Amino acid sequence: MSADVTRGVPAAAGQGVSTSGQDDWKPLRQYTRARIGLARSGNTLKTPDVLEFQAAHAQARDAVHTPLDVACIEQALADEPFLHVNSRAPDRSTYLRRPDLGRRLSEESLAALPKGAWDVVFVAADGLSSTATQQGAVPLFEAMRARLADWQIAPLVVATQARVALGDEIAQTMGAGMVVVMIGERPGLSVADSMGVYLTYAPYVGCPDSSRNCLSNIHPHGLSVQVAADKLAWLMREARHLKLTGVGLKDAAPEGGAIGSVDRLS
Template identity: 90%
Template sequence: MSADITPLPSAGGQDVTGQDDWQPLRQYTRARIGLARSGNTLKTPDVLEFQAAHAQARDAVHTPLDVASIEQAMAGEAFLRVNSRAPDRSTYLRRPDLGRRLSEGSRAALPKGDWDVVFVAADGLSSTATQQGAVPLFAAMRERLSGWQIAPLVVATQARVALGDEIAQTMGAGMVVVMIGERPGLSVADSMGVYLTYAPYVGCPDSSRNCLSNIHPHGLSVRAAADKLAWLMREARHLKLTGVGLKDAAPEGGAIGSVDRLS
């Protein structure tokens, strides 16, 4: 090989000794740094790796929520099933306003009760995330909220965060927890967000919510999320509010935020 005689650099990150200078730097970032070049452009494995990640993210957006698997996870316990006014994914993506309102049939199917809180498992932009995290978080919350009147779980499809407002208002619940699939990125396609709103109503502003984000196997664990959420819910009940006022009262910054960007 000529490289043995003439020390020409190879294309990309590896020098002639075969040592990859980029490897030690990758501990500091998940960014796709130091990708080798073929001419000006990327090598085949990196091109395909990107496409695979993009495919996974798109599948998370477009695969319908598997309600049967949620039913299985609920182990025979009853839950309620609603849909937004967006009849399909394509409409859902174009019309966020429809994803925030219940379909006529869905509203009629929701029972009224004297509930402190209703939990909503919503598909959002990643059904994968909801399928994976919603039922475990619901179970973890019930362990932490003894004495609370908790409504049956509501499973919502083609749903945006604000759909929870109408669900809670229809059922007469004092607050709503929406567990929803976040917009997937290339590195994480199964991240779930949780939005807490006290005394929600149709049209209530996003600034009156608190959120926990980044709940997935490599991010915030269900257990840690449940602890933070339980604290938020108790404080919300005590202060009779959620949103910026509650964020400011939080003991630690952590993952507790007010809402900047909704799915």
């Protein structure tokens, strides 16, 4: 059942089931995850579909509101050093209302970050789905270290109540040449655990989003960690070579489909 909920694949009962007991929409469901062919009771949805929808919504909301389990990430990292920072948003409610606070480090965190001659710093940020970060950030970090053996990589920074741009201040403070922010994407009903990765060369506080490159849809049923790591390693080497990220790097990429995002109105 839980797998069905995660994928938004309709359960057997209630959905487009005709009097013969067959799912008339089955041949078409292979083409889309959309909730097509939901049967009607009168004009409206049947009980199993109403509850299935609520279960998916609950899972998405939990992904937004469950705090990132920093101790669990520490365990996954074994004995490796890592840093934990927080944005200026003290809690989730403030975080959701004030994206500006999520882009800046708290004073305490700012003072605690070390300086170093690092090529790159990786940030595991909760964003809008702690579930995604919990699941994907450490595996991707480890996969990148395996691919970037000759790079000076800063200790992993775990960031809570964090937006993408928080990575700019982290990298600027630490003196890192580029930043990779691994962050939980806004959950949908069919995927609540999708992680996005944003790469920014020579980041600084206030640098525009157009200077970043993005890989999205990293989750068990989407882009795999290993494929994402290959794409990210290519982007990082090119960024170091071209001394830039953003549109200039996107245009140079071998496959445009890897990079970018959809935004409807803003």
